[in-house]
Amino acid sequence: MNNLLINKKKEIENIFREYADDIYRFAYSKTLDSTISEEIVSDTFNTLVDVYENYTDQGKIKSFLFGIALNKLRQYWSNKKIKKVIEFDEDIHSLEVNTPSLKRNRLFNKLIKILDTLPDKYKLVVKLRFLELKSIKEVANTIGTTQSNVTTIQNRALKKIREKVNEK
Amino acid sequence: MKSKEINENKIIEVLVKNSSAGLDETSKKKILNNINIKLRNKYMKKYIFGSVSLLTLVFVGLFVFNTYLNKPEPIVINEVVAQLKTQDTSTGDASMKIAVDDHSSFNAAQNVLSFDVLVPTTVKGGQLAQVQTARTFDGSKSDSIYTTFAVDGDMYFQLNEMKTDPENVYVPEDSTKVTLMINGKELEGYYVKFQETDIDPNSEMALYGGTSSKSELSFYANGVQFSIYEFGKLTQNDLVSIANSLK
Numbered sequence: 001m002n003n004l005l006i007n008k009k010k011e012i013e014n015i016f017r018e019y020a021d022d023i024y025r026f027a028y029s030k031t032l033d034s035t036i037s038e039e040i041v042s043d044t045f046n047t048l049v050d051v052y053e054n055y056t057d058q059g060k061i062k063s064f065l066f067g068i069a070l071n072k073l074r075q076y077w078s079n080k081k082i083k084k085v086i087e088f089d090e091d092i093h094s095l096e097v098n099t100p101s102l103k104r105n106r107l108f109n110k111l112i113k114i115l116d117t118l119p120d121k122y123k124l125v126v127k128l129r130f131l132e133l134k135s136i137k138e139v140a141n142t143i144g145t146t147q148s149n150v151t152t153i154q155n156r157a158l159k160k161i162r163e164k165v166n167e168k
Numbered sequence: 169m170k171s172k173e174i175n176e177n178k179i180i181e182v183l184v185k186n187s188s189a190g191l192d193e194t195s196k197k198k199i200l201n202n203i204n205i206k207l208r209n210k211y212m213k214k215y216i217f218g219s220v221s222l223l224t225l226v227f228v229g230l231f232v233f234n235t236y237l238n239k240p241e242p243i244v245i246n247e248v249v250a251q252l253k254t255q256d257t258s259t260g261d262a263s264m265k266i267a268v269d270d271h272s273s274f275n276a277a278q279n280v281l282s283f284d285v286l287v288p289t290t291v292k293g294g295q296l297a298q299v300q301t302a303r304t305f306d307g308s309k310s311d312s313i314y315t316t317f318a319v320d321g322d323m324y325f326q327l328n329e330m331k332t333d334p335e336n337v338y339v340p341e342d343s344t345k346v347t348l349m350i351n352g353k354e355l356e357g358y359y360v361k362f363q364e365t366d367i368d369p370n371s372e373m374a375l376y377g378g379t380s381s382k383s384e385l386s387f388y389a390n391g392v393q394f395s396i397y398e399f400g401k402l403t404q405n406d407l408v409s410i411a412n413s414l415k
């Protein structure tokens with residue numbers, strides 16, 4: 001019993017080490033909330049423990065995990081009575097393989113280039129909020145301003161990026 | 169096209185998914201700890217369930233072995249004291265106690281016996297093989313107690329007491345009147361039959377070592393019919409000897 005437990009523990013720990021951050025970022029990108037995202041990660045792996053024995057397709061573990069995480073997000077929104085449409089194809093299939101989607105990479109590189117052209121304050125807020133995944137409060141403390149000011153800067157920066165990325 | 173335009177949500181998504189930030193180590197440790205606890209509980213439950221199943225299997229195996237496969241082991245004794253007494257005449261409850269070498273005993277109780285002619289009965293020089301109460305087909309206890317003894321290591325006979333109404337006693341015409349001495353008390357009964365029969369190799373008799381013949385000696389006295397069966401090689405004279413030893 002002990003050996004079996006140790007083996008399962010190791011296997012699940014390895015999966016956790018490999019994918020916990022990906023799941024966290026996935027959840028964060030949908031909720032923009034670190035606490036909820038952490039809960040989604042925890043719930044996802046708890047579910048994995050429940051079903052792991054019956055899961056045989058080890059090669060697809062990443063997409064399997066994201067499928068669980070997506071369901072957890074849906075449950076979360078359903079409990080909060082929030083209507084949210086997730087673009088399933090984009091979310092799951094782009095994360096299914098270990099190499100990031102080429103299309104998304106291109107868009108990311110483009111966004112980084114646009115970000116470099118923005119005023120320093122805009123650049124800093126976007127970087128802290130969406131690349132370092134800091135909360136509004138943390139960003140406000142870091143740059144020494146109010147939370148509402150951070151929200152305003154963030155919205156203006158995103159608007160600028162949107163305009164530039166959609167320019168032909 | 170308007171629909172292909174990238175909105176703010178998409179921008180956030182792409183930035184977040186490509187960021188290098190993730191869960192902090194404290195949170196990871198916390199989640200991993202919870203996972204480990206859950207895994208341990210899960211496997212512990214399985215282990216306990218498995219052990220219980222195994223234990224159940226062992227008990228079932230032991231039951232089957234003891235009930236169907238294991239021949240009763242004769243206990244070597246110097247003296248067997250069979251004591252049968254009525255406990256409650258209003259309900260008819262009675263019990264039978266057999267003491268072996270003054271320090272161990274078997275008890276059998278059932279609810280319809282009511283007789284005192286065998287109080288106490290002493291059997292000397294035998295080996296106690298089995299004490300059992302009979303049951304009817306519907307699972308209730310019948311009004312019989314069977315006490316099986318072994319003599320000389322390989323001969324078994326059975327003493328069967330059965331409550332019988334005097335008017336219902338059937339005494340065949342070829343029966344012989346027999347007198348038994350029980351506890352210094354003279355007991356008159358009828359020797360009902362002595363017969364030789366083929367024994368079914370799958371029967372309980374065969375299990376007890378019976379081979380080809382069965383003998384039976386039945387008595388009726390004081391409202392109780394009791395019989396002595398022989399499953400092995402006892403002769404009619406042996407049966408009479410056994411009967412004579414009941415004193």
